[in-house]
Amino acid sequence: MTTVTDHPINSRWAADDATVLQLYSFPTPNGVKVSIMLEETGLPYEAHLVTLSDADVKSPEFLALNPNNKIPAIIDPNGPDGSAVTLFESGAILIYLAEKTGKLIGTTPAEKYQAIQWVMFQMGGVGPMFGQLGYFTKFAGAEIEDPRPRERFRVEAKRLLSVLEKQLEGREWITGSYSIADIAIAPWLNALEYYQTKELVGLAEYPNVNAYLERFLARPAVQAGMNIPPRPEA
Structure with missing residues (x-):
């Protein structure tokens, strides 16, 4: 064992x-x-x-x-x-x-699979697309003169933000109740600032998403967990 x-x-x-x-x-x-x-x-x-x-x-x-x-x-x-x-x-x-x-996974089978569904949405969409946009904006990909790679990921990031904006209409959290779906998605929304892509994707155009991220970041467990394990000092 x-x-x-x-x-x-x-x-x-x-x-x-x-x-x-x-x-x-x-x-x-x-x-x-x-x-x-x-x-x-x-x-x-x-x-x-x-x-x-x-x-x-x-x-x-x-x-x-x-x-x-x-x-x-x-x-x-x-x-x-x-x-x-x-x-x-x-x-x-x-x-x-x-x-x-x-x-944080619902109380019924239906709620459970709703939460898992949105975790998969993040894993297959939000994370890869936002990460690639960051690569072509802040990191080595920014040196590539051809604008098409960055534009492809910018357009897809905006589409995903639109999906979230609609889903959050009338909801505090992605599936209604706070769940693993939020813990999967919100850190990637927060990463748009680190990637210097907030303006590029027009994040201000999504009021539901912005209010949602603010609620998420206000949670004590989130504030603690965002730097665990602590980043090494520069």
Whole structure:
């Protein structure tokens, strides 16, 4: 039976308390989904800073936990069958933690799948499109003279914002009640500022989305989770 202490990752990011859930992450939009979820549910956990450098995410120790070399990942020593559970992919981790705690995933099967539906919307649409727009705006892609790549992602980002704007009409949260759908989506909306793309996508044109993001960021668990594990000082 795999435990925290005998997993290869523990040789590089050692657990102080191997009886609690271990989070290996960095405070990116995908990373903070899990730390916010853990703060919201009150599950005891330890957070380990895994930087985005190849030295960390492509290390043998991290690849033993996530062969896709992306944060976040977890080890839960208290899995549903009494043995440890290892997981990567932020959406899968959100669903796992919601089912483990019985929180933030609705109270009926219909509500559960509504929440999962919008988590998939983020995983397949919002995250990839916003991230690519950021790449072609703030990072190396900005050096490409051809405007078509950035324009393609700008148009798609605006379309996704329009979908959210309509969904939030008359609702405080994506599915009505606060859920893993919000924890998946809102950090990516917040990332538009980091990517310097708020004006590019006309974020001010979406009042429901802006009010929604403000509500999300006001939650104490969100404020705590947005910098867990803390970013290293520059």
